[in-house]
Amino acid sequence: MGQGSSAASGDTGQVVRTANGAVRGVLDGGHRVFNGIPYAEPPVGELRWKPPRPASPWSGVRSAAKPAADCVQTAVAWRPAAASTDEDCLSLNVWAPKKASKGTSRPVAVWFHGGGSVNGAGRDFEPVSMAEQGDLLVVTVNYRLGALGYLTLPELDEAGGAGASGNYGLLDQIEALRWVERNIADFGGDPGQVMIAGQSAGAGGVCALLASPEAAGLFTSAVIQSSTCGVTSRETAQKNNAAFVTALGCDARSAPATVACLRGKPPSDIINAQRNTGSWGRVIQEGVLPVTAQEAFRSGDFNRVPVLVGGTAHEDRAFVYEQNDLVSQPVTEAAHAAAVRAQFGTKADAILARYPVSAYESPGAALAQVQTDGPRVCSGVLPNAAALTRTVPTYVYEFRDETAPLRPYELVPSSFSLATQHSAELPYLWGANTATPLSAKQRQLSHDMIAYWAEFARTGSLAPKGLPAVPRYSAAAPREVAFDSGGPRVVDDMAVKHQCAFWATLS
Structure with a gap:
């Protein structure tokens, strides 16, 4: 031809x-x-x-x-x-x-x-x-x-x-x-x-x-x-x-x-x-990446377009599972405390008191929540959204479907739920593989999520026909869209769920 x-x-x-x-x-x-x-x-x-x-x-x-x-x-x-x-x-x-x-x-x-x-x-x-x-x-x-x-x-x-x-x-x-x-x-x-x-x-x-x-x-x-x-x-x-x-x-x-x-x-x-040497990721480079993205967002000197930013409710459960349950044994209470002390130093006692193992289904779940809340959501997602929204339309989401299927490699039983782990939303949006097919209810949530992403691609806003319209993010009066098994909902609770007021006291 x-x-x-x-x-x-x-x-x-x-x-x-x-x-x-x-x-x-x-x-x-x-x-x-x-x-x-x-x-x-x-x-x-x-x-x-x-x-x-x-x-x-x-x-x-x-x-x-x-x-x-x-x-x-x-x-x-x-x-x-x-x-x-x-x-x-x-x-x-x-x-x-x-x-x-x-x-x-x-x-x-x-x-x-x-x-x-x-x-x-x-x-x-x-x-x-x-x-x-x-x-x-x-x-x-x-x-x-x-x-x-x-x-x-x-x-x-x-x-x-x-x-x-x-x-x-x-x-x-x-x-x-x-x-x-x-x-x-x-x-x-x-x-x-x-x-x-x-x-x-x-x-x-x-x-x-x-x-x-x-x-x-x-x-x-x-x-x-x-x-x-x-x-x-x-x-x-x-x-x-x-x-x-x-x-x-x-x-x-x-x-x-x-x-x-x-x-x-x-x-x-x-x-x-x-494998055991080097640093593999983006670096500051004149002309290509002159400042960090966070600095660019705060100054307003970036490629100004509408932004949608978010993640999953329990991001770090994937990493705790992969580094422990999958290869050796679940995190113990002693290992949880040691990991928090190694990561947070003098702030560890306050964090361990705020995230007691007794409040979670396992020590691994407690450790994952610490790592999700502080470094990810409260120091990353929400501050970035607050900086971006000063100059461009910015929207925030969180994936919360606690029925989400496992990924194909997750064959070793976990000591905690992996449903809303890092990457859990990918099958719903971009066609990533799962251990089991999406159920009818999950397919409906997938349909709704795709409607939001497609609307954002077309208009730079989150108001698809027939679904809740999501307002532009405001740090003073935050609104986010949560995707759970009941469908999309406009909420105002991400900072509360991730205990950002507590993390602010440690900064």
Whole structure:
């Protein structure tokens, strides 16, 4: 088949011509999907640890039937048998309603996966409902991870210019948004109506995109799911990364020799070295991320678009489970106290008195609530919302469905409920896998949540037809939307439920 338009070819929209060449997708029920489309050149050889370069054109019709390789990573409990050593991974996947075609100009959602900036891929999600019910185009993106995505070193700075290293994964996300700007109209999307969204580390990327001058004008709304928007200082990251260079055996007398050694190492060696050394995440970088997202929100100097921010009711139950119940044994009362003392120092006695083990179903549940309430909600989500709402329409949500299904890897029984853990909302919105299918009641909640996200993509507000309208967040008179098994409700209790008044006394 040639590279002509889908209408001319009679291919019902499976062939789309992009700026780089034609791709053939797959028609599946009420949607089309185009997998593994390269948006940047493979970052290998001399392009390793450099900003992404736009993908080169190709001839003929490229098959987009299957996702491309995941970016370099190890397998982990929540993503077993998914290790990758393939650096040729800078690709994206486009999900489109069946009737979307060039000229229909539907809103676009660009989704950035989580995984601690060291794991995950766009193929982990099948956003069929977001595309079909939401009537959106959804783009899921691969971006560089771990050391290959975030290494910053004085030697790399010297090779690329002062302060030039780091944030390669963030720059990949920006390049993917540039691809969307150039190409999404050919799939039926509106490049002037782009919602960026991410969860966990992917949401950290959204925070950084809001703060990055490089991303200005590339999106019109933003969704931050389960992130405090943290950034590592450049000095700290480079200090930590010196041990990574040593672990790889690349200590050298000159910067060029060190960089050449680093670029010559196979991905398997890099994975092994990054496991116990280095700092893998976004760093302050002139021109790319000049200040932390929190600083940008407070000053008002960021890419001003409507923002939806929130998380799950018991975020850290996932991490307590993974670090204890799943691999060894549940948290004991003594271990709970020791963990709080190690994390909070002189504030520990007050915290242990406020969160007694006797008030929770297990010591692990008590520990998870401490870590969810203070560092996440009261020091992250709500302060960020309060800062953002001073300059842009900002809305806050919380996922509270205590019936939510487990994730597929959670086979070891937990000492506490995992229903509203970190990532529990992803099957309802973005098509993440679950151990059991969503029930009819859960599917209804999923339908309602997608209606809010789709409305936000279209209008930058949360007032979908037939559902409660959510007011703009106000720190003085806060209102949030809670998603629980009874459906969406407008509430004013997030700060109370997470004991933010208590945490304020400790600051």
